[in-house]
Amino acid sequence: MTESNERTPMPLDTAWVIIFICWLLATAGTLGSLFFSEVMGLKPCVLCWYQRIFMYPLVIIFLVGLFPLDRAVFRYALPVAIIGWCFAVYHYLVYSGYIPENLQPCSEDASCAEINLELFGLITIPMMSIISYTAIIVLLFIFRRRTQS
Amino acid sequence: MKKFSFVAAAIVLLLSVFAVATYLYNSQKADDASANAQKNYSVLERDHSPTLGDEKAKVTIVEFFDPACGTCKAFYPFLKQAMEAYPGKIRLVMRYLPLHQGSDEVVNILEAAHQQDKFWEILEAAYKTQSDWTQHHVAQPEAFWKMLSYTKLDVENAKQDLKNPVIAQRIKQDIADAEKLNVTKTPGFFVNGKPLTSFGFQQLKDLIETELRNNYK
Numbered sequence: 001m002t003e004s005n006e007r008t009p010m011p012l013d014t015a016w017v018i019i020f021i022c023w024l025l026a027t028a029g030t031l032g033s034l035f036f037s038e039v040m041g042l043k044p045c046v047l048c049w050y051q052r053i054f055m056y057p058l059v060i061i062f063l064v065g066l067f068p069l070d071r072a073v074f075r076y077a078l079p080v081a082i083i084g085w086c087f088a089v090y091h092y093l094v095y096s097g098y099i100p101e102n103l104q105p106c107s108e109d110a111s112c113a114e115i116n117l118e119l120f121g122l123i124t125i126p127m128m129s130i131i132s133y134t135a136i137i138v139l140l141f142i143f144r145r146r147t148q149s
Numbered sequence: 150m151k152k153f154s155f156v157a158a159a160i161v162l163l164l165s166v167f168a169v170a171t172y173l174y175n176s177q178k179a180d181d182a183s184a185n186a187q188k189n190y191s192v193l194e195r196d197h198s199p200t201l202g203d204e205k206a207k208v209t210i211v212e213f214f215d216p217a218c219g220t221c222k223a224f225y226p227f228l229k230q231a232m233e234a235y236p237g238k239i240r241l242v243m244r245y246l247p248l249h250q251g252s253d254e255v256v257n258i259l260e261a262a263h264q265q266d267k268f269w270e271i272l273e274a275a276y277k278t279q280s281d282w283t284q285h286h287v288a289q290p291e292a293f294w295k296m297l298s299y300t301k302l303d304v305e306n307a308k309q310d311l312k313n314p315v316i317a318q319r320i321k322q323d324i325a326d327a328e329k330l331n332v333t334k335t336p337g338f339f340v341n342g343k344p345l346t347s348f349g350f351q352q353l354k355d356l357i358e359t360e361l362r363n364n365y366k
Binding site for chain 2: 016020023024027028031034035039040063066067
């Protein structure tokens with residue numbers, strides 16, 4: 001224990017915690033989305049699927065980057081998170097009505113413009129997605145500044 | 150190593166939260182379904198519904214079914230076995246809920262068969278040949294009619310009966326009742342008015358056995 005205290009300076013530990021929080025966010029997002037679809041039976045729309053595609057691998061990328069802490073995790077995780085963030089923002093614009101959903105024939109598939117869950121009357125699923133992706137991206141930049149010096 | 154156990158603890162914690170939330174959500178949903186079924190008890194059965202088993206049986210299974218539904222087909226022999234295992238104690242009531250594309254015509258034909266007192270015979274034939282007239286979850290009424298020519302059903306008569314508005318009315322009634330009872334998937338089971346909240350053979354078996362125990366001491 002004392003040995004590790006001498007060897008690892010504090011900044012590295014903070015950096016580790018930052019990636020750990022990123023991993024927590026990605027894992028919470030993954031489990032949360034699975035809860036909505038598998039337990040509550042809400043059908044994910046197409047845009048939800050694209051956001052899932054970029055959120056789920058982050059759980060693994062961050063976990064691998066934690067043991068041992070890899071500075072390069074910034075490079076691997078950032079593009080994935082940014083693409084996911086773009087889908088989340090696009091989704092937000094679609095269901096807020098800023099972008100019309102392409103006219104499609106009616107089908108049983110879930111509509112991306114329909115809001116089927118509102119927590120406390122204001123937090124929607126795409127909003128949670130934007131918040132998670134934004135937090136991950138911001139944390140990744142903080143991580144890079146911490147580890148650059 | 151300390152970090153490793155830290156992350157392991159976080160994983161365990163997150164998964165437990167997930168499991169507890171799932172449990173709470175499901176039990177809440179089951180309570181709601183039971184309360185709703187109790188509230189709408191009166192629409193669970195209609196006099197016109199095809200019924201199998203002793204009138205005086207104290208355990209009644211109501212099934213909302215779709216002849217094109219594979220799971221309904223899989224449960225049919227299970228229900229027959231349960232009825233054979235407890236002769237005279239179980240009654241089976243079938244309600245139409247055509248959810249598959251093309252199924253609406255097929256259930257109309259089944260109701261026409263019911264008019265000829267051949268509902269169960271034709272239902273069994275329908276299940277047996279299901280893969281011949283249902284492709285990719287779409288029922289093909291043409292193929293269904295073709296299959297019927299090999300059964301004892303009087304096809305010409307059935308075609309005449311289909312023009313009778315009573316048939317369409319009964320199906321409509323069943324669909325409306327399913328909506329009231331919150332049945333959105335087939336098969337939808339109720340045993341003595343209690344909905345099957347967690348789906349599966351074992352769960353249905355348990356529900357039936359509980360009702361048998363409560364009503365035949």
